[in-house]
Amino acid sequence: MKIAVKLNGRNREWEAAPGATLLSVLRDGPQEPRMTSVKRGCETGDCGACTVLLDGQPVNSCVVAAARAHGHAVTTIEGLLGDPLMTMLQAALVEHAAVQCGYCSPGMLVSLYHLLRECRAAGTTPDDHAIREALTGNLCRCTGYVKPVAAAAAVAAALAAMRSTEAGAR
Ligand code: FES
Numbered sequence: 303m304k305i306a307v308k309l310n311g312r313n314r315e316w317e318a319a320p321g322a323t324l325l326s327v328l329r330d331g332p333q334e335p336r337m338t339s340v341k342r343g344c345e346t347g348d349c350g351a352c353t354v355l356l357d358g359q360p361v362n363s364c365v366v367a368a369a370r371a372h373g374h375a376v377t378t379i380e381g382l383l384g385d386p387l388m389t390m391l392q393a394a395l396v397e398h399a400a401v402q403c404g405y406c407s408p409g410m411l412v413s414l415y416h417l418l419r420e421c422r423a424a425g426t427t428p429d430d431h432a433i434r435e436a437l438t439g440n441l442c443r444c445t446g447y448v449k450p451v452a453a454a455a456a457v458a459a460a461l462a463a464m465r466s467t468e469a470g471a472r
């Protein structure tokens with residue numbers, strides 16, 4: 303079946319087997335380039351390694367039918383590279399030693415990006431509780447959550463500082 307999507311801002315047409323998941327089409331093709339940032343973990347919707355944005359909302363792509371993406375926008379880490387907020391998050395994860403094997407990192411980054419983008423749009427700053435909530439669907443077997451939460455909190459604080467500087471300049 304043919305599936306028309308906007309993948310990372312570009313119109314694409316996928317050829318997918320009926321019943322194929324969004325994860326399998328993104329990661330395994332047959333179309334190129336393959337989105338290898340999207341990781342295959344549990345394939346039951348429990349680990350978050352396969353998290354992508356579907357129309358701006360985080361979803362576990364292993365439990366979303368590829369056909370569901372027809373006519374919609376799909377965003378993966380590949381499409382967010384160079385985005386200033388994503389760059390801040392990536393740097394913060396590294397600075398806080400929040401990456402060990404890194405298998406969970408793309409999914410975590412998508413979840414944190416979504417949280418911080420929403421908060422930025424609302425002019426709010428997420429607390430640790432909100433950050434932990436955003437990460438509840440992202441399992442990490444090696445680093446745990448203390449360091450990723452600290453990294454996201456640092457980015458949230460930096461965004462708040464930028465907001466108050468901008469407000470002061472007005
Ligand atoms: S691979 Fe999709 S949630 Fe685990």
Ligand code: FES
Binds near residue numbers: 400404442443
């Ligand atoms: S860093 Fe290895 S699973 Fe999270």
